[in-house]
Amino acid sequence: MPTDVRDSAFVARALRDIALYLELKGENAFKVRAYNLAADRVLAVGERLADVVREGRLAELPNIGQALADKVVTLHTRGTLPLLEELRASYPPAILALLELPDLGPRKVAALWTSLGVGSLPALEEALRQGRVRGLKGFGEKSEAKLLAGLEQYRSAHARRRLGDVLPVALALRDELARAPGVVRIEVAGSVRRFCETVSDVDVIASAAEAAPVLEALAQRPGVATVLGKGDSKCSVRLQDGLQVDLRVLPDEDFATALHHFTGSKAHHVRLRGRARDLGLTISEWGVFRGEEKLAVPEEAALYRLLGMAYVPPELREDAGEFEAALAGTLPTDLVEPADIQGAVHAHTTWSDGRASLLDMARAAAARGLAYLTITDHSASAGYASGLSAERLRQQWQEVDAVQAQVPQVRLLRGLEVDILQNGALDLPDALLEQLDIVIASVHVRHGQDADAMTARVLRALDHPCTDVLGHPTGRLLQRREPSPLRMEEVFARAAERGVALEVNGNPERLDLHAAHVRAALSAGCRLVAGVDAHDTASFANVDYAARTARKGGARRSDVLNTLGTEAFLTALRERHPRRGRRG
DNA sequence: GCCGTTTTCGGCCCGACTGTTTTCAGTCG
Numbered sequence: 001m002p003t004d005v006r007d008s009a010f011v012a013r014a015l016r017d018i019a020l021y022l023e024l025k026g027e028n029a030f031k032v033r034a035y036n037l038a039a040d041r042v043l044a045v046g047e048r049l050a051d052v053v054r055e056g057r058l059a060e061l062p063n064i065g066q067a068l069a070d071k072v073v074t075l076h077t078r079g080t081l082p083l084l085e086e087l088r089a090s091y092p093p094a095i096l097a098l099l100e101l102p103d104l105g106p107r108k109v110a111a112l113w114t115s116l117g118v119g120s121l122p123a124l125e126e127a128l129r130q131g132r133v134r135g136l137k138g139f140g141e142k143s144e145a146k147l148l149a150g151l152e153q154y155r156s157a158h159a160r161r162r163l164g165d166v167l168p169v170a171l172a173l174r175d176e177l178a179r180a181p182g183v184v185r186i187e188v189a190g191s192v193r194r195f196c197e198t199v200s201d202v203d204v205i206a207s208a209a210e211a212a213p214v215l216e217a218l219a220q221r222p223g224v225a226t227v228l229g230k231g232d233s234k235c236s237v238r239l240q241d242g243l244q245v246d247l248r249v250l251p252d253e254d255f256a257t258a259l260h261h262f263t264g265s266k267a268h269h270v271r272l273r274g275r276a277r278d279l280g281l282t283i284s285e286w287g288v289f290r291g292e293e294k295l296a297v298p299e300e301a302a303l304y305r306l307l308g309m310a311y312v313p314p315e316l317r318e319d320a321g322e323f324e325a326a327l328a329g330t331l332p333t334d335l336v337e338p339a340d341i342q343g344a345v346h347a348h349t350t351w352s353d354g355r356a357s358l359l360d361m362a363r364a365a366a367a368r369g370l371a372y373l374t375i376t377d378h379s380a381s382a383g384y385a386s387g388l389s390a391e392r393l394r395q396q397w398q399e400v401d402a403v404q405a406q407v408p409q410v411r412l413l414r415g416l417e418v419d420i421l422q423n424g425a426l427d428l429p430d431a432l433l434e435q436l437d438i439v440i441a442s443v444h445v446r447h448g449q450d451a452d453a454m455t456a457r458v459l460r461a462l463d464h465p466c467t468d469v470l471g472h473p474t475g476r477l478l479q480r481r482e483p484s485p486l487r488m489e490e491v492f493a494r495a496a497e498r499g500v501a502l503e504v505n506g507n508p509e510r511l512d513l514h515a516a517h518v519r520a521a522l523s524a525g526c527r528l529v530a531g532v533d534a535h536d537t538a539s540f541a542n543v544d545y546a547a548r549t550a551r552k553g554g555a556r557r558s559d560v561l562n563t564l565g566t567e568a569f570l571t572a573l574r575e576r577h578p579r580r581g582r583r584g
Numbered sequence: 585g586c587c588g589t590t591t592t593c594g595g596c597c598c599g600a601c602t603g604t605t606t607t608c609a610g611t612c613g
Contacts, residue, residue: 064586201613
C-alpha cells in the first residue's frame with residue numbers, strides 16, 4: 001500500500017468532507033469549524049504527519065483534542081473512518097459538488113436534497129430546467145437563473161488558477177484603478193497578496209472619499225463580462241476569462257484595517273482576534289476598537305503594534321507559526337525579498353532549449369542590474385531539450401568567454417543543469433563537471449518511479465561531489481504534474497549534510513520547492529538558491545516568484561546563496577568543492 | 585469538537601450583500 005494515499009493532504013480532505021456533511025446535516029457550526037481547523041492543522045504538520053501519528057503526539061497540536069486525534073489516527077492508518085462512511089452512505093455520492101456552486105451553501109443544498117431529491121449537478125440542472133427549484137422555500141426566479149449560470153461557470157472555470165497567471169492581471173488592474181477619480185491608496189489583497197501558489201479570485205482594496213466613482217470604474221472597465229454585484233462599498237465582477245474580481249472602497253482612515261482584513265488568511269485572523277480579545281480589543285475590517293472607542297490604524301504595522309506584536313508580512317500570514325513568533329519577537333526581520341537577489345541562477349540559452357541567445361541573455365541580465373548569470377543549459381541525455389554533450393559544452397565555454405568580453409557588466413558563470421539519470425548518476429563525466437563554476441542536478445525524466453527508487457536516485461545525486469544545487473527538487477508542475485514521490489525529509493537531511501543547496505525554482509508553473517517545503521528544508525539546515533529557470537529574457541522576472549516563495553517559507557537573506565555578491569557566491573559553492581572553478 | 589489566570593460550561597469573528605423576505609436567512613469572505 002503506497003503511503004502517500006494517507007498523507008496529510010488525504011487526511012485533511014477527509015476531515016473537510018466530514019465538515020461538509022455535518023453542515024448538510026445541520027450540525028452545530030462550531031463542531032463543523034472544529035473539523036476544518038483540524039484539517040488546517042494536519043496540513044500544517046505536512047510531511048511529518050506519519051511521525052506525529054506514530055509518536056502519539058496529535059492531541060498536543062492546537063485545535064486537535066482526543067476525539068479528533070483518534071479520528072486522524074484511524075484515517076491515517078486505515079484510510080477511512082466509520083463516521084465518514086456513515087455520512088457518505090446517507091447522501092448521494094456527488095452531493096458535495098453542489099456546494100461548489102456560487103450562492104449554494106449547506107442549507108440550500110440540504111433543502112434541495114430533502115425536498116426535491118436533488119443530489120448531484122446533473123439532477124440540479126434537470127430540476128432547474130423543469131422549474132421545480134423556484135417553488136422551493138428560499139428559492140425564486142433569480143436563484144434559478146443564478147444557479148443555471150453557476151452550473152455553466154462551474155464547468156468552464158471552477159478550478160483554481162496559478163498565481164503566475166493571475167498576479168500580472170491583478171497588478172495591472174490595481175494600477176488602472178489607481179487612476180480612478182479620488183483614489184488615495186489601493187492595493188491587491190487576498191491570497192494573491194499572501195503569494196499563495198494558486199488563487200481563486202482577486203481582491204482589491206482602495207480608499208477614496210467617494211466610493212461610487214471607483215466602483216463604477218471597475219464595473220465599466222473593458223474586459224468585464226458580468227457585474228456580479230454592486231453596492232455602496234463593494235463591486236464584484238467576472239472578467240471575460242472567468243476570473244472574479246472583488247473591489248472594496250472605503251474612507252482612507254479604514255484602509256489599513258480593510259486591507260489587513262481582506263488579506264487574510266482566515267486562520268491568521270482567528271489567532272489575532274483571540275489575542276485582541278485578551279487585550280480587551282475587537283478587530284473587524286472597519287477598525288480596531290476598545291469598547292466604543294475606535295483606535296487609529298494608519299498602517300497595518302499599527303494594528304500589530306496595538307496587539308503588542310511584531311509586524312507580520314502578508315506572505316507569512318498562514319498560522320504556520322508566525323503568530324507565536326511575532327508575539328515572542330522572534331520573527332525574522334531580514335526575510336529575503338526580490339531586491340536582495342544579486343545573481344540569476346539557472347538560465348538556459350539557444351545552446352539547449354532556451355529561446356534567447358547567450359548574448360541576449362547576458363545583456364538582459366545586465367539590464368536588470370544583476371551581478372552574475374549562471375549559464376546552465378541541459379546535459380546530453382535531455383535529448384528533448386537538445387542537451388549538451390561534453391564536446392558541445394566545451395564549445396559553449398568559448399562563447400561564454402566571447403560574450404563576457406562584450407558584456408563586462410555581468411559576470412558569466414560556467415554551469416550546467418545536468419540530468420540525474422535513472423540510477424542517480426550524473427549525465428556527464430566528473431572530469432568535465434569539475435571544471436564548472438556551478439552544477440545544478442535535476443530530474444527530468446522517469447518521474448513515475450516509486451518512492452524508494454526516486455529517493456535513492458536523488459540521494460545518490462546529492463552525494464555526488466560535483467552537485468552544487470538540486471534543481472526543482474520535486475519536479476511538480478502546478479495543476480499538471482504531481483510532485484515525484486520523494487521522501488523529502490531524507491532529501492533535506494542529506495542536502496544539509498552534503499552542503500548541497502536546494503533550488504526554489506521561480507518558474508510560475510513550478511514554484512518548486514514550495515513554501516512549506518522551504519520551511520522544512522530550512523529547519524533541516526539546508527541552504528537555498530532562488531532560481532529563475534530562465535528560457536528567455538523575460539523570465540528573469542521569475543526571480544520575484546523565487547524570492548517571494550522562499551520568503552513565504554520563512555527564508556532569510558542569509559539562507560539564500562544568490563543574495564551574495566559574485567565572489568562570495570562562488571566562495572560559498574567552492575566551500576564544498578575546493579577543486580572547483582579552475583579554468584582549464 | 586475544542587478550550588480555559590474570568591469559565592470544566594458556555595463560548596467559539598463578524599459585517600456586507602442578495603434574494604426572498606414583510607423583518608430575515610443564507611452565503612460569502
